[in-house]
Amino acid sequence: MQLSLYSELLEKAQGCWPDWMSVIPPGKDFEGEAYRVTDYAAYFRYVKSRLELGMQNGDSNGTYPEPVPHCDVCRWFRECDAQRRGDDHLSLVAGIRRQQRNQLEEWTTDTMAKLAVLPLPLKEKPDHGSREAIERVREQARVQVQGRTEKKLVHEPLLPAVEGMGLCRLPEPSPADLFLDLEGDPFVGESGLQYLFGFAFKNAGELSYEKRWALNRDEERKGFEWLVDEIISRWKANPRTHVYHFGAYEPGALKRLMGMHATREDEVDRLLRASVLVDLHQVFKQGLRASVEEYSLKKVEPFYGFERRTPLDESRVAMRYVEHRLELGWGDEELPDSVRKVMEGYNREDCLSASGLRDWLEEERRKLVDRGTSVPRLPEKSGDPSEKLQEKLDRAAALTERLCDNIPTDPEARSEAQSGQWLLAQLLSWHRREDKRAWQEGYRLADLDDEELLDERVGLTKLRFVKRIDAGKQVPTDRYLFDPQKNNVRTGKAVYFGDEKTGEVVAIDHINGVVDIKKTKKTVAVHPPTVYMWDSPLRTDAQAGSLYRIGEWAAAKGIDAPGRYRAGRDMLLRKPPRLVGGEKLVPLASERPENTASRIVLALEDSVFAIQGPPGSGKTYTGARMICELVKRGKKIGITALSHKVIRKLLEDVVEAARDKNLAGVRCMHRNDNGEEGDRVAVAKKDNKEAWAALCSGKANVVGGTSWLWSPEPAFEAVDVLFIDEAGQMSLADVLAVSQAAKKLVLLGDPQQLERPLKGSHPDGAEKWAEDNSGGHGISIT
Known part of the structure; x- marks a missing residue:
């Protein structure tokens, strides 16, 4: 939209529209992405007309400067902020949401001062959200107004202390504790860059500071490894060691770096499992109410008397200098000592401030305990993986080391074969990295309080048990009431309380606040006050097992040797299709x-062939007719894709193509637990063995199923040709895993289709999708 506006302004200046507009995304070479102006002109005119109409029909007093994320970088911030303060605007209340402000304004409670004296309990029920949420922000406003009126800092504990929340998150202090802070720029290249790693620790009773700079990707990896090794060595020396930080940035960065650089993954996993990382922001926010407009580190420092020596204005200037150079390149320039000194001072003081905050929070906890309040600490955890998981990790790590042995660390120095083998090594743990991010998200949701779950729209809070509506054969279904609230919880989704699965939502009425939950055996007698929705990762042992077998073969025989898994290995090596009979x-x-x-597919020999084209170009139509030609010659065909819907569509197109060609003998089957029989498409509902048996017996010669059908070892070379539809949506790891099912692969896809978002962080190349590795060797349909 912004570029379309610029194009319109340029048209007014020069008398004609430009043909193209370009975006320069972050990256190594800053290559522009060109877009045709006319492709977006109609939508731009539509949005512009809606904006103009809205302005004409708007409030005669004009718009109000509601705070938005862009305020942080807007040049009009001071003017808008002054107006909000002059109006005593509700947005000044820490943690208040827009929906709550709208509700309060309807109640003519449109200032922070009015909110601070709003009678409790509430006389009216909010149209959206809960009474408790409104009462919470009312109490926050009260404390802020008290601090403003009395011109002093005010804080009070949130009672009762809830186990695992607030001050109960604090572990027993240890003299070996560390205080961590990272500086990073998300706009460096495609993945961002962590350019300063720092931590503080007690040394002979005094706080000392260690740091490591990283001004390029290789230095980032080395800095990350240095930091993790320091933490692990100190933790091993003293198992009561914890790493304190403020906010979610630090653990998020560690998770991303371990995946992207494929290093220190097991070590970081152990730290996370053992809860070694302690978020002081959550401790403060969930444990205390304070007279601040936001619960940021800089805003809460006055409570524990921390004073910075490095002026924030100087810090911001130095930070902009470093980040601009990182994003645009250093050229022949080196980091000036003056900038280095300011940034190190800023980072050091963040670490020292975290230490001061931890000590102050411990003192607040001690005061409560002395008054007889129960504030239990979290139990210590070992962080060790299960014996079965450790065995898998050791096996994958050993094979990865074998595959990477004698391969240069510099990608530019690798041969094609070395690049393919290195990529195979990184794909061995692809599914584990994806699953880890899902598990980490589950742990994060389990730590959120009710208000935070509402903010993310994944929770149902203030549940009240109504009755058991179905006893069930094994597990019952219970009905609960909840205050109507905006959320994305829906039928068929699993819900959890803490780290335990409560059950599955079988019905929900968002308007009247009624939900029916089918329980698990463990939760039959449990009625949780809150539940949250979370998609636990599916088991991917079959896919990981297939990748391991391919990797083991390549380590023993060579990535480019004739033999098993040739089509999948060709894809890693980006080789063109291998054709017999002189075909081109x-x-x-x-x-x-x-x-x-x-x-081409009839001439294909132990190789991979890609067919690409935009939507509607006839890829599926072509694929269906290719399958018919292969079946006519007695071949067995497999079909796979990311979803059953795509698989079923291609199967039905095969049936239609066979009908058009008057081809008898095409017998299709769909492996789907919940599938329905269709016109000449049988369904294997029982298990994978049913589908494999149908191929062996001849009952079916065209079988479709997801990667869970084609990755297990019994599916090895079960078909002659495997068709992968919408290949641009399947990860390279999944396509390689299913490649073992056939000697020949056919990829059908649209290279311009949006890729499916990844959950985890992966090394360069391992995050790619199947079509990215086809090497452009195939045919295009327009």
Whole structure:
């Protein structure tokens, strides 16, 4: 939209529209991405007209400067902030949400001062959200107004102390504790860069500071490894050691770095499992109420008397200097000592401030305990993985080391074979890295309080048990009431309380606040006050096992040797299709795309062939006719994709193509637990063995299923050709895992289709999707 506006302004200046507009995304070479202006002009005119109409029909007093995320970088911030303060605007209340402000304004409680004296308990029920949430922000306003009126700092504990929340998050202090802070720039390259790693620790009773700079990707990896090694060595020396930080940034960065650099993954996992990392922001926010407008480290420092020696203005200037150079390149310039000194001072003081905050929070906890208040600490955990998981980790690590042995660390110095083998090594743990992010998200949600779950719209709070509506054969279904609230919880989703699965939502009425939950055996007698929705990762042992077998073979025989898994290995090596009989990829004269594709697939030998084109170009149509030609020659065909819907569509197109060609003997089957029989498409609902048996017996010669059907070892070379539809949506790891099911692979996809978002962080190359590794060797349909 911004570029479309610039294009319109340019048209007014020069008298004609520009043909193209370009975006320069972050990256190594800053190559522009060009977009045709006319492709977006109609939508731009539509949005512009809506804006103009809205301004004409708007409030005669004009718009109000509601705070938005852009305020932090807006040049009009001071003017807007002055107006909000002059109006005593509700946005000045820490933690208040827009929805709550709207509700309070409807109640003519439109200032912080009015909110501070709003009678409790509430006389009216909010239209959205809960009474408790409104009462919480009312109490926050009260404390802020008290501090403003009395011109002093005010704070009070949030009671009762809830186990695992607030001050109960504080572990027993240890003289070996560390206080961590990282500085990073998310706009460096495609993945951002952590450019300063720092931590403080007690040394002979005094706080000392250690740091490591990282001004490029290799230095980032080394800095990350240095930091993790320091933490692990101190933790091993003293198992009561904890690492304190303020906010979610530090653990998030560690998770991302371990995946992206494929190093120190097991060590970071141990730290996370053992709860070694302690977020002081959550301790403060959940344990205390204070007279601050936001619970940031800088705002709460006056409570424990921390004074900074490095002026924040100087810090911001130095930070901009470093980040601009990191994003645009250093050229021949080196980091000036003056900038280095300021940034190190800023980072050091963040670490020291975290130490001061921890000590002050411990003192607040002690005061409560002395008054007889129970504030239990979290139990210490070992962080050790299960014996079965450790065995898997050791096995994968050993094979990764074998595959990477004697391969240069510099990608530019690798041969094609070395690059392919290195990529295979990184893919061995692809599914574990993806699953880890899902598990980490589950742990994060389990730590959130009710207000935070509401903010993320994944929770149902203030549940009240109504009745058991179905006893069930094994587990019952219970009905609960909840205050109507905006959330994304829906039927068919699993819900959890703490780290335990409560059950599955079988019905929900968001308007009237009623939900029916089918319980698990463990939670039959449990009625949780809050539940949150979370998608636990699916088991991917079959896919990981397939990758391990391919990796083991390549380590023993060579990545480019003839033999098993040749098609999948060709994909890693980005090789063109291997064709017999002198066939070429170039279409023959007057040859239709479907005939070209059929000719090529019949000549394909232990290799991979890609067919690409935009939506509606006929990829699926062509694929269906290729399958018919192969079946006519007695071949067994497999079909896979990310979703059953895509698989079923191709199966039905195969049936239609066979009908058009008057081809008898095409017998299709869909492996789907919840599938329905269709026109000449059988369904294997029982298990994978049913589908494999159908292929062996001849009951079916075209079978479709997800990667869970084609990755297990019994599916090895179960079909002659495996078709992968919408290949741009399947990860390279999943496609390689299913490649073992056939000697020949056919990829069908749109190279311009948006990629499915990844959950985890992966090394360069391992995050790619199947079509990215086809090497452009195939045919395009337009």
